Amino acid sequence: MSIRAGLGALVAVAAATALSVAPAHADNTVVVRGTAFPDARVQLSFVGCGSVYDRTDEALHPRIGHGPDLPPTGTRSLGYTLGGGNAIGAVVNVPSLVGAGTASVAVHAVEGARGVAYAGFQEAADGGTSAVWFGRAELTVTAGAWQDVEATGLSYVWTKYDATTGQVIARGPAAPVNVFDFLAAHGGDGPGLYSIGFGCDGRPFSMDAVRVGAPGSQTTYDLEGLSTATTMHGAQAVVKAGESVDLRGSLEVLGGIHVPHATLVLEQRVGDGQWWPVAVADAADPVVTVSPVQRSVYRWRFVDRPLAEGSESLPFVVEVEPAPVEPSPVEPSPVQPSDETSASPSP
Structure with missing residues (x-):
């Protein structure tokens, strides 16, 4: 599920998010079988690396398997090797962009890998329209170890899009701005999304343990094999x-x-x-x-x-x-002459 397909109208998704994400009262783990995330809170994302809508078509071939090394949760992970220029990962819907707590993905790349993160929301002044803001930040993971990539604390370069057409409406400051400061200058906090993906450089990578929520009410999505x-x-x-x-x-x-x-x-x-x-x-x-x-x-x-x-x-x-037992045939005994019949007649 891509950001464009799943959140093509961020307005509707953001409104639905506030209703569909029930508050959790304790940390919990949700097992994901293959690529089938069980709820709308977290889904797969497939986006462009240069901009959220600048994505090229390519066939996706997920790898599900044990490892690499010891995954953060369970025994398996989900991996991809893209052609370069696109990023695949997880998109997390949150009822509060500033108060999301954690929106992270554990990533492992044998050779290291480059990716991209996006933060998206609609400011109150644009309510009822298809205008949405997306902030973009580049990501890098080093080679050969599992690393948690967190989206909520990043600074982003912001662009306003028409979510229906993908066309640019306006651009924010050239320098990266963190989520708290940018939202404060554009109507305040509200529902939105974070996306974390890798594959921009075409290097293979694996991911596991998608986490969302504040401590004490955090959900971990454990990526496992098919059931x-x-x-x-x-x-x-x-x-x-x-x-x-x-x-x-x-x-x-x-x-x-x-x-x-x-x-x-x-x-x-x-x-x-x-x-x-x-x-x-x-x-x-x-x-x-x-x-x-x-x-x-x-x-x-x-x-x-x-x-x-x-x-x-x-x-x-x-x-x-048991097979029926056939009785053995009984052979008749030969008749022996008695003494009486065998005696010679008297003269």
Whole structure:
């Protein structure tokens, strides 16, 4: 979600922000699966580096994986490599631009990276119009370590835009001015947004732990892998020894995102023993035919990987009836002549 798409009319968004962001009473953590931020308070931003609306089109290929190093929250992070000239990151909507507390993103770049931050608001005199102010500040992170990039304490170079067309209406002072002083000179505090993004130099980077709010009511958005659900569908639950049964499975990736080359492992357990792999099947249509000779428990398992978290189906029991025992044929015993019949007749 870009600033232009999500906040094309900052007027409406700012008004909605004041209503939609409920006051928090304690620090909390929200887990983000992939790129699907669960609420309007924080979303992905995709903006131009030279100015907020000066963005070129390019395909975005998110990387979700473990690390790098030890992420600030959880075990995974979200990464991008852009072509240069654009910035991707997080846009944070706040009911008070001055009183936002924290609006930050943790960033890691192996080679270091350059980015851009924006602060946006509409002054009271422009109410009912599409005129909005955006302040711009350049960002840099050093190589090889996680660093928190904070937007609220920066000084910005300010420009007023028509949010509908992206055209410049007016320019503020040439020298950077912090948020408090600029808003004080333009009608006072109000709702707005902060955006933090990297990729301006085309260097790869990863991000995690988007934080917003004042201490004591701060929310941390933990960027993690996709959530999955694996299920088992059995054709029947009772077979005779040696008979075959088809065991079907299914994999659901929450959010509907495709996991390339996904497979499911069919596992079997007999008695109180451990689970053993039986077969590996394509997750698009996983089905395996088994012929158990004794009572067996089966399950499908999706193995944890950098992009998506692992999951297992509920166990499925296959009862095995013993094969009927055929009675052995009994051969008749030969008849032996008795003493009476074998005696010779008297003369």
